[in-house]
Amino acid sequence: MRRSVRGIAVVACALFAFVFMGAEKAKPAAKPAAEPIRAKIGVISIITGQGAAYGEAITNGIKLARDEVNAKGEVLVDLKIEDSSGKQEQALAAAQKLINSEQVVAIIGPTLSNEMMVAGPEANASGVPIMGTSTTAKGITQIGKYVFRNALPESQAIPASIGKAVKKHNIRKVALLYGNDDVFTKSGFDTMKEVSGKLKLNILTIETFQKGQADYKAQLTKIASLKPDAVFCSALYNEGGVILAQARKMGLKVPFVGGNGFNSPKVIEIAKDAAEGLTVATPWFGESNDPKVKGFVAKYEKAYGKKPDQFAAQAYDAFHIMANALKAAGIADRAKLRDSLAATKNFQGVLGKFSFDAERDVVMSPIVLIVKGGKFTIFN
């Protein structure tokens, strides 16, 4: 027995050694407010793994905004970007690293709602403002008073698109289709069901699918046989595009209505002609004539060689909201920044007019878009 104890002790010591080897001296969190305000802001994003495409758009948007803000010179921001791989444990470790090793004044991210459920409480307990730019599930900002988001939840997007589509196409009978293994699509579906109830629509069937599925024919054949007036589909663009293509191919021609998750130029890229008539609601409309949007799109295209999507736009606005709040606070202090963030009202960004409500959640009005002639256009 003694030997084994010794063995364990050796391993434990080795573990300790690993743990403390990298411990660096913590720096003071805030500096007194001399002009300009210098601040270190952390970003948790998906750089690697399955969701890396979202993370790339988000960090691109943030970097673009950082360059603009730093060029102005009132606020000088040092970004610290950490990868979460889309995993809770890594998001938590990244949050700990940013809060304690890097001593950041605030965090933007993480990308997924699941990750926020883990990183949010930690930041909140440590008194670090944290703002999700793409975390749309229910209960995110209810984690605590340091948790914010500027991502429009599906619960606000979907009623808008469904409302308009129902009026225009005189929809009475609907079929619901959603991804049941994803937080985003699941909470979108919950809203669809609720809204359908409110509008007294007749729900013919509720079908589900799983992430990465290749074959949706069984579900779609069933839906087609019930002859609905429309299909309400809560999906991300990757699955959504395939669903549209397979539905149109088998002759299911009724309108498809989705939420913010469906809103990506990629849907059209994947589904081609089959995307025609898809109706979505979103705060982000890249073809808008708003000079702010035009300027952002042009800059983004120049910097990264592709058009920004909603993830890039939300992250871009999030950084500007953060920078404005820093300026208002006048000092890079976590608690003061939180208060001035919470006071953000009528911020004019590329996503339109933005405010936080009393629960630090999003107040903005989505616009409804429909795919026509191979691109998103305003629904009317």
Place this chain on the structure above:
Amino acid sequence: MEWLNPYHLQVASFMLINAILGVSIFITLSTGQLSLGNAGFMSIGAYAAALLSTQHQVPIPVGILAGSLLAGAVGILVGIPSLRLSGVYLAIATLGFGEVLRAVLINWESLTGGAVGVAAIPQMGRVILSMARDGGFSPESIGLRNNQFISLSVFLVLLLCTLLSAAFFLRLSRTRVGRAYTAIKLDESAAEAAGIPVTYYKVLAFSQGALLSGFAGALFAHTTSFVSPGDFTYHRAVEILVFAVFGGSEHLLGPVFGAAFLTLLPEALRAISEYRYILYGILLVLMMVFRPQGVIDPALLRRFRRSPKETAA
């Protein structure tokens, strides 16, 4: 106490949880059975502990105990019929078990919340802190900030749990039970002929592994304060397997080392975390080809003990 960094403690905490998972697959492997269901058993422990503490206000230790026992009990239920299977059949059947379980977690929304998962699970460090405050103790009195105290207490609890589990099973391997496991692994028919109740010991090992996975899952739930079905996929099962294969499946310290090392590696070298799974894949093949017994085997440990200056760190 400024050097006590919650980030490092956090990484260490995950190393410890993974070490327990490594031990859990080691126990079933030590009877020659390969179970790919450990991610599933982990989810049972995690969800049981999470739901008990969030919906029924059960104290954390009781929830963890209940979660582990439930996982162990399911382990017996799965283990008995699985004994008719061996080798690859068992591996595939347990893999199937894990997938079915995940489908249940996703679909049984009224209980599990579906894909949304269970949030706001009491985090043990924060609970310990509030208990300490109620008892009139403040972390500042020993020079610790709140978040340092929280992370430190999580780490210490997990360290204790890991040491206890490792010590228990290390001791077990020197008893009658452990010798029976080894005999079964070497040659099942010979063990049977020698009068060892093979069925009994195989079920025992299987459910011990399940119990320990559930234990790790329950600790995981109270460390991250959130669980969802996405945490317990096929990839988690493979990751647990990699801990044992890389570290070594002939001595208990093997998977413990494998888990600790492979959890630390991507954290220490964040640049390569992109290639983590590619690395895992190559590692599995290379280990099977060149060192099927894993990095740590009894021979290495003997050499390690003989050397006089063994005090690491």
Place this chain on the structure above:
Amino acid sequence: MFLEQLINGVTLGSIYAIVALGYTLVFGVLDIINMAHGEIFMFGAFVGMLIVSKAGAPLPVAFLGAVVVTAAMGLLLERFALRPLRGRPGASHLASLISTIGVSILLENIAHKIFGSGNHLFETSFAEIRFEVGPVTIYLVQVVILLISLLLMTGLALWLARTRAGKALRATAENLETAGLLGVDTNRMITATVVIASAMGGVAGVLVGMAFNYINNQIGLSMGLKGLAIIIFGGMGSVYGAMAGGLILGLSETFVVAYGSSGYRDAIAFVAIIVILLIKPQGLFGQAHAEARR
């Protein structure tokens, strides 16, 4: 609706069957579950996609390309992940299981690096050919898939039973050493088996692309797991078992969606294997001695 769902189910089932045939061939000869088969199949689909959608070449070229690439992958797999483990004293079957799991993870993530995680369009004009039979629309692809799976099944069964090479293969399967002593080049037989099985995976990959029009890097894992479930259900090493199991699974998945709840669709395969293992561990068509194998 019944007829349409029947067609959907048979199409899905035939694809499952072809994937499962690849597993069953390797298992029948080597007693090894090739966990990387699903990923090889996925690479077949991607190669087909590149040839058809990106290069615009005709379909036969896609099949040829997919078969060549997947056969080469099979060769590499055998050479580097299976052969070194063979004949080593005390090497259990778990060793090859684990090393092929390694290859599968490796391939899945390489595909992710190359192709990303999104869906890729698999565009062929062939996939648009359809005809109306009464109230239902049947696509030519669906018929072709069923025919190819039946063809592969009977071809494989005949080849194993009737030809010299097939006999050598079965001898190898029966006993490696004895077959070697009797003059069978066992290394060559085993390599041939893995290569043929992988090439069949390549064919299945192109068929999936034609049937569903989209592929992504996760189809390897999902189809692979289904294929595994099927060979356990149908009986390890049984060619007819793989075919029957595939069709049964495809049909039951489709009809669970049609007349039940789609939420548990993916769990059916695994519930089926757990049930069959409890009732008849050797599977539907398996021989009794399979139980004793380890």
